Amino acid sequence: MKKALAMILALMMVLSLAACGNGDNPQNSTAGGESKAPVETQNSNEGGEVANKDKPLVWFNRQPSNSSTGELDMDAMNFNKDTYYVGFDANQGAELQGQMILDYITAHIDEIDRNGDGVIGYVLAIGDIGHNDSIARTRGVRKALDTAVEENGAIKSDPVGMNADGSATAVKDGKLTIGGKEYTVRELASQEMKNSAGATWDAATAGNTITTWVSTFGDQIDVVASNNDGMGMAMFNAWSNENKVPTFGYDANSDAVEAIANGYGGTISQHADVQAYLTLRVLRNALDGVDIDTGIGTADDAGNVLSDDVYKYDDSQRSYYALNVAVTADNYKDFLDATVPYAPVSNQLDSTAHPTKNVWLNIYNAADNFLSATYQPLLQKYDDILNLNVEYIGGDGQTEANITNRLGNPSQYDAFAINMVKTDNSASYTSLLEG
Ligand code: BGC
Numbered sequence: 001m002k003k004a005l006a007m008i009l010a011l012m013m014v015l016s017l018a019a020c021g022n023g024d025n026p027q028n029s030t031a032g033g034e035s036k037a038p039v040e041t042q043n044s045n046e047g048g049e050v051a052n053k054d055k056p057l058v059w060f061n062r063q064p065s066n067s068s069t070g071e072l073d074m075d076a077m078n079f080n081k082d083t084y085y086v087g088f089d090a091n092q093g094a095e096l097q098g099q100m101i102l103d104y105i106t107a108h109i110d111e112i113d114r115n116g117d118g119v120i121g122y123v124l125a126i127g128d129i130g131h132n133d134s135i136a137r138t139r140g141v142r143k144a145l146d147t148a149v150e151e152n153g154a155i156k157s158d159p160v161g162m163n164a165d166g167s168a169t170a171v172k173d174g175k176l177t178i179g180g181k182e183y184t185v186r187e188l189a190s191q192e193m194k195n196s197a198g199a200t201w202d203a204a205t206a207g208n209t210i211t212t213w214v215s216t217f218g219d220q221i222d223v224v225a226s227n228n229d230g231m232g233m234a235m236f237n238a239w240s241n242e243n244k245v246p247t248f249g250y251d252a253n254s255d256a257v258e259a260i261a262n263g264y265g266g267t268i269s270q271h272a273d274v275q276a277y278l279t280l281r282v283l284r285n286a287l288d289g290v291d292i293d294t295g296i297g298t299a300d301d302a303g304n305v306l307s308d309d310v311y312k313y314d315d316s317q318r319s320y321y322a323l324n325v326a327v328t329a330d331n332y333k334d335f336l337d338a339t340v341p342y343a344p345v346s347n348q349l350d351s352t353a354h355p356t357k358n359v360w361l362n363i364y365n366a367a368d369n370f371l372s373a374t375y376q377p378l379l380q381k382y383d384d385i386l387n388l389n390v391e392y393i394g395g396d397g398q399t400e401a402n403i404t405n406r407l408g409n410p411s412q413y414d415a416f417a418i419n420m421v422k423t424d425n426s427a428s429y430t431s432l433l434e435g
Contacts, residue, residue: 038358038412039389052433056082056286056415060279061371062364063087064426067130076426077318082286085319086278088270090136093324097137098144100266100326101225101248109178114219120183121220123213124190125235126159127227128200131423137227137250145185146174159190162216188220189213193231199365199397207234214239221245229256229267230369236264251370252327252335260332269335271322273342274310276378278320283415284386287357295345302347339377351387359390360407361417365397395421400428407432
């Protein structure tokens with residue numbers, strides 16, 4: 001009886017402590033429902049002896065850069081000595097996506113041209129015209145299908161809108177020679193999928209747009225390409241599945257991989273399992289005060305290590321880039337669950353040597369398919385493995401303020417992981433840490 005009473009009392013204390021932590025910030029809503037208030041830990045930043053501006057910071061998924069020129073924002077990447085970016089190799093992935101589509105066309109050349117007019121027509125859903133990764137993917141598709149037009153040494157990535165007669169200036173009609181025969185390829189239409197509230201990469205917009213495209217082009221559309229699976233699957237579900245038109249995306253979200261069995265053409269894994277690990281790992285290393293390569297290129301004390309076929313590090317850009325893999329009918333069965341931690345880095349860290357630390361992390365748009373269905377579930381598994389107590393904040397995908405408003409008290413955290421709405425906006429966050 002006494003024991004039970006003691007347990008109830010202990011439980012009440014824990015609950016009231018947790019409530020205090022959250023009580024400071026009435027706006028604390030989390031992405032994906034996991035709510036973790038900062039905990040008081042033995043080695044945590046008690047008394048705030050580390051200034052916020054000196055705490056480890058990782059940018060992820062949206063690389064600080066100028067959204068018009070693509071130039072990297074090195075001030076943001078060098079915010080302090082423990083600042084890094086984690087993403088994936090956009091150019092290598094974009095080439096793979098273009099090649100995957102070209103390979104599919106080549107292998108299916110006898111049936112790809114649905115209306116037999118000698119023109120292979122495709123439509124393209126663009127995610128965010130100011131996002132380097134989206135731009136790279138648009139370029140990759142255009143390059144592989146020979147529809148690319150260069151300007152000042154770079155392939156144009158602007159959407160064409162409608163291009164029924166091939167007169168658009170951002171693309172040209174391409175020529176592909178397959179089996180000794182020449183085919184024309186035309187980008188019939190492309191558009192940035194932005195909703196009326198301003199959210200980009202918007203799947204619902206893509207689902208509506210395919211219907212408009214089909215009403216104009218009908219069976220001239222032979223291939224559907226998308227900068228990501230969220231938009232790709234919306235178009236597949238709205239039209240191309242039923243009409244047996246190959247549709248290609250990017251991200252290898254579980255639903256898209258599963259759809260390959262039903263005719264989704266293919267996708268690219270950007271190795272989110274490696275990226276989510278790196279996102280939290282660089283923070284863990286900085287907090288432990290160990291070499292940044294620990295558990296990355298060099299095995300840690302639990303045996304976690306990555307081989308260089310899954311990532312690369314560019315010191316001059318302070319950036320880790322995961323490498324991409326094409327997922328098609330040939331290998332999709334190996335990718336059916338996108339939320340499984342990568343085995344070589346899934347060993348639990350010892351909590352004495354690596355005590356719990358508090359991390360503030362935001363997802364720029366809680367409705368983004370890739371980030372909410374693939375990336376965040378992975379982060380939530382790695383946070384346990386790495387003994388990090390992460391508070392997840394889900395943004396609305398439209399304004400930075402919606403997110404920064406919920407970083408009212410940075411002193412409560414030991415480290416920060418940031419996913420900006422717009423790649424130009426690093427200062428919206430760093431100013432809060434400097435203040
Ligand atoms: C993913 C997209 C996602 C975007 C968000 C990209 O890397 O491929 O699916 O919408 O990140 O920034």
